[in-house]
Amino acid sequence: MELLALQSARAGTLSRDEIQRRFGVPYQVEEKLTDVPAWPVTSSLEKEVGPVAYAFESIDIAPLPGFEGSPMNFLITIDRKGNFMGVEILQQREPVFTFRDLGGLGDTPLREFIAQYAGKSINQPFVIALDAARNHTGMTANRGTHATLDGISKATTSVRIIHQTVLTSALEVARARLGFADRTKRGPPGKPLPEVFERPSFAQMLDRGMVGRLRLSNRDVEKLFAGTEGANADEEALAHPDELYVDLYVAYLNAPTIGRAILGDEQYQAAMERNFDNRHLWWIASAGRFRIVDDDFTPGTQSPRVAMAQDGGFLDFRDQGFDPVGIAGAPELNSSRLFGVAADANIDPAQALDIVLTVTRAKGMILPTLTHQQVKLAYQPPSQLFVYPPKPLPEWLLAWKSRWPDLAIISLSLLMLSVVLAKPRWISVNPRRLRNFRLAFLAYTLGYLGWYAQGQLSIVQITGAVKTLKSGLGFSAYLYDPVSLLLIGFTLVSFIAWGRGTFCGWLCPFGALQEFIGLVARKLRFPQLNIRPKLAKRLEWGRYAVLAALLLAAFFAPEVGVSLNEVEPFKTSITVAFNRGWPYVAYALLLLAAGAFYYKFFCRFICPLGAVMSLGGKLRRPDWLTRRSECGKPCQRCKVVCNYDAIEPSGEIRYDACFQCLDCVGVFHDAQRCVPVMLYEKKGKVLVPKVQGA
Incomplete structure (x- = not known):
C-alpha cells in the first residue's frame, strides 16, 4: 500500500479537460503524447503549424524531492520557440511556504517567484539573486542575455529545487518536441571511473583535453562588439589590442584523474567530502582582465558572467563556495572556483558542453547603456575516463x-x-x-x-x-x-x-x-x-x-x-x-x-x-472456398446453411460478405450432406467433381 501511495503521489493530477479550461478559445488541448508526458496545444488560428505550445506537469518528468522530502508539482507551459508561457503551482509541502500562522511565509512569495518565468526562454542562462531586478549588472528580466529571477531570502534551498524542477522538465520536453538536441538518443550518461590512472602535469592535461582553455585578446573581444553600441567603448582594449583580455580554464573534477591532478589529494578530498549530494563539479578559473566573478559576487549563487549549456539548453550552474589554491603548473589566476550542476539535471559530463562567458560593456556615465556579448568554450573530457552503461532499449x-x-x-x-483455414x-x-x-x-x-x-x-x-x-x-x-x-x-x-x-x-x-x-x-x-x-x-x-x-x-x-x-x-x-x-x-x-x-x-x-x-x-x-459445377445449379444446400447470406443462388460465394465460418466447406466435403454427391451415389455413379476455385 505504501508503494502504491508513493507511485500515485508521483503521477500527474490533471486531466485533458482541466488543461483545456486553463487555455480556452482559440486553443485546443490534444491527447497526451506517448514519448514525453506532455499535452500538445494547437490554435484554431494557426491550424497549419501544428502545436503552438506544450503543457506538462513537472512531477511526470522531474519529480525532484523538495526540502521536506516530497516532490513539488507544477503545471508548466512552453511555446514552440522554447519560451515559458507560464508556471502554476499544483502541489507543494515546503515548510517555508506554509501558512503564516504556522510560522511560514505563505505561498504568495512562491507564486510571485514562479510568475517570473513567463516570457523567459530556456535558451538563456538563468540567474537567481535577491533583488535581482535592481542588480548592478543590469541583467534584468528585459535586458541582457541572461534571464534573471528575484529569489526569496528565506527560501534559498526551496527556490533552488523549484528552479531545477522547472528547468529540467522544460528541457526534457524541448528536447523531445522542439528540436533541441536529445541527450537520450546517445544512451545513458557516462559515469567517471573512480580509478586514478596517472598524474599528468597541467601542460599535459591541456594537450590531452582534460583541461579546456579559451584565450582572447583585447582585439578578439573588440571584434565581438563590432557594429554594436559597445564598440570602441573600452579604451584600454583600443590602446593595447594585443594584450590578454581573458585566459579561461575548465576541468571536470569528478573524474579523479583530472580532479586530483588539478586540486591535489588534500583539496580534492575536501571538495568531495563537501559534495554530499553528488553534484557534477567543474573547476573554472580565469586570468587576464576578465574575471569569472566580480567583487560583489555572492558565493553559492550563479555567476552572471559564466554559464553552462549542453544540448541547446542552459543548466543551473552554481558556485560551490570553494576556492582552490595552489594549482600546480597553472598560470597566475585572478579567479579560481568550483561550480556544480545537480546530479539529476539531465546532463552527460562525458559529452561536449559549452562554458559561456558573458562580456558586458557600458556606454555613458549616467544610466549607461549596457551591451552584452557571449563567447563559448567547448569542452569535452577524454572518453577513456568514463564508463558508459548499456544503452536502454527503446520504449x-x-x-x-x-x-x-x-x-x-x-x-x-x-x-x-x-492451419485450420489452410486445411479446412x-x-x-x-x-x-x-x-x-x-x-x-x-x-x-x-x-x-x-x-x-x-x-x-x-x-x-x-x-x-x-x-x-x-x-x-x-x-x-x-x-x-x-x-x-x-x-x-x-x-x-x-x-x-x-x-x-x-x-x-x-x-x-x-x-x-x-x-x-x-x-x-x-x-x-x-x-x-x-x-x-x-x-x-x-x-x-x-x-x-x-x-x-x-x-x-x-x-x-x-x-x-x-x-x-x-x-x-x-x-x-x-x-x-x-x-x-x-x-x-x-x-x-x-x-x-x-x-x-x-x-x-x-x-x-x-x-x-x-x-x-x-x-x-x-x-x-485464390478462390479457396471450393465449389462444384452443381452448386446452385440446382443445389442450394450451402446457401440455406449460410447464416451470413454470402452464397448467391448461382452457388457463387461473395467473399466480401463471407465470415469464413466453414459451414459450406463441411457440407462440400461430407458425403452425407452434399446433395449432388448423395444423388450420384443413389444412382450408383461416381461424381467427378468440377471444382470452381482452388
Missing part, C-alpha cells in the same frame, strides 16, 4: 518485452487458425467438431484477445493514421501497442490468403460477442428478421458510407471525428467492458439486441472497420 521494445506472454499465446492461436477439410467435415472448435476459438477471441489482452482492432486506428499522415508525423506510436500491431500484420497477410473473413469471422472480439448473442437468441427461438437479399445487399453499403464519413471527418474536422468514431461500440463493449456512461452502454446494448433478431446486424450493415476489411479482402488471390 516500444520494452512494451513488446513486457507483453511477450500475451504475444506468444496470440501467435500460437494465429498459427492454429492459419478435417475440422469442418464433422459438424460437431467444427462447432466446438469455432465456439471455443470465439470464446478465446472475446475473453482473452478482447477483454484481457485488449486486442480489439478499431476504426480509430484507421482514422488515427489519416490524422498522422495529414500532420506529417511518423507511425512510431503504433509500435507501443504490440498486440494490435501483431493482429494488424496477420490481418494484412490474411487478406491475400483468405480475404476479409479471417478477421471479421474469427478475430474480432465484438464480432464474437455478436455471434454468441445471435446463437443464444436462436436457441431461445427469438423471431428472426428476414430481409430480402436485394435490400440486404443495398443495406451493406451503409458500412462504406459510415467509413467515408469517418475518414472525411478525420481529415477535415478531427474534433468532430472523435465523436463520430463512437458509432463503433468496441470501446464501450470490449475496451472498458461496459464500464462507461449510460448513453454509450445503451447504444452498445441496442446494437447487440439488434443482432439477436438479425444475425450480426452491426457487422453486416454499419461496421466501418468491416468495410475496411472488405476492401482489404479485394487483395485475396
Whole structure:
C-alpha cells in the first residue's frame, strides 16, 4: 500500500479537460503524447503549424524531492520557440511556504517567484539573486542575455529545487518536441571511473583535453562588439589590442584523474567530502582582465558572467563556495572556483558542453547603456575516463518485452487458425467438431484477445493514421501497442490468403460477442428478421458510407471525428467492458439486441472497420472456398446453411460478405450432406467433381 501511495503521489493530477479550461478559445488541448508526458496545444488560428505550445506537469518528468522530502508539482507551459508561457503551482509541502500562522511565509512569495518565468526562454542562462531586478549588472528580466529571477531570502534551498524542477522538465520536453538536441538518443550518461590512472602535469592535461582553455585578446573581444553600441567603448582594449583580455580554464573534477591532478589529494578530498549530494563539479578559473566573478559576487549563487549549456539548453550552474589554491603548473589566476550542476539535471559530463562567458560593456556615465556579448568554450573530457552503461532499449521494445506472454499465446492461436483455414477439410467435415472448435476459438477471441489482452482492432486506428499522415508525423506510436500491431500484420497477410473473413469471422472480439448473442437468441427461438437479399445487399453499403464519413471527418474536422468514431461500440463493449456512461452502454446494448433478431446486424450493415476489411479482402488471390459445377445449379444446400447470406443462388460465394465460418466447406466435403454427391451415389455413379476455385 505504501508503494502504491508513493507511485500515485508521483503521477500527474490533471486531466485533458482541466488543461483545456486553463487555455480556452482559440486553443485546443490534444491527447497526451506517448514519448514525453506532455499535452500538445494547437490554435484554431494557426491550424497549419501544428502545436503552438506544450503543457506538462513537472512531477511526470522531474519529480525532484523538495526540502521536506516530497516532490513539488507544477503545471508548466512552453511555446514552440522554447519560451515559458507560464508556471502554476499544483502541489507543494515546503515548510517555508506554509501558512503564516504556522510560522511560514505563505505561498504568495512562491507564486510571485514562479510568475517570473513567463516570457523567459530556456535558451538563456538563468540567474537567481535577491533583488535581482535592481542588480548592478543590469541583467534584468528585459535586458541582457541572461534571464534573471528575484529569489526569496528565506527560501534559498526551496527556490533552488523549484528552479531545477522547472528547468529540467522544460528541457526534457524541448528536447523531445522542439528540436533541441536529445541527450537520450546517445544512451545513458557516462559515469567517471573512480580509478586514478596517472598524474599528468597541467601542460599535459591541456594537450590531452582534460583541461579546456579559451584565450582572447583585447582585439578578439573588440571584434565581438563590432557594429554594436559597445564598440570602441573600452579604451584600454583600443590602446593595447594585443594584450590578454581573458585566459579561461575548465576541468571536470569528478573524474579523479583530472580532479586530483588539478586540486591535489588534500583539496580534492575536501571538495568531495563537501559534495554530499553528488553534484557534477567543474573547476573554472580565469586570468587576464576578465574575471569569472566580480567583487560583489555572492558565493553559492550563479555567476552572471559564466554559464553552462549542453544540448541547446542552459543548466543551473552554481558556485560551490570553494576556492582552490595552489594549482600546480597553472598560470597566475585572478579567479579560481568550483561550480556544480545537480546530479539529476539531465546532463552527460562525458559529452561536449559549452562554458559561456558573458562580456558586458557600458556606454555613458549616467544610466549607461549596457551591451552584452557571449563567447563559448567547448569542452569535452577524454572518453577513456568514463564508463558508459548499456544503452536502454527503446520504449516500444520494452512494451513488446513486457507483453511477450500475451504475444506468444496470440501467435500460437494465429498459427492454429492459419492451419485450420489452410486445411479446412478435417475440422469442418464433422459438424460437431467444427462447432466446438469455432465456439471455443470465439470464446478465446472475446475473453482473452478482447477483454484481457485488449486486442480489439478499431476504426480509430484507421482514422488515427489519416490524422498522422495529414500532420506529417511518423507511425512510431503504433509500435507501443504490440498486440494490435501483431493482429494488424496477420490481418494484412490474411487478406491475400483468405480475404476479409479471417478477421471479421474469427478475430474480432465484438464480432464474437455478436455471434454468441445471435446463437443464444436462436436457441431461445427469438423471431428472426428476414430481409430480402436485394435490400440486404443495398443495406451493406451503409458500412462504406459510415467509413467515408469517418475518414472525411478525420481529415477535415478531427474534433468532430472523435465523436463520430463512437458509432463503433468496441470501446464501450470490449475496451472498458461496459464500464462507461449510460448513453454509450445503451447504444452498445441496442446494437447487440439488434443482432439477436438479425444475425450480426452491426457487422453486416454499419461496421466501418468491416468495410475496411472488405476492401482489404479485394487483395485475396485464390478462390479457396471450393465449389462444384452443381452448386446452385440446382443445389442450394450451402446457401440455406449460410447464416451470413454470402452464397448467391448461382452457388457463387461473395467473399466480401463471407465470415469464413466453414459451414459450406463441411457440407462440400461430407458425403452425407452434399446433395449432388448423395444423388450420384443413389444412382450408383461416381461424381467427378468440377471444382470452381482452388
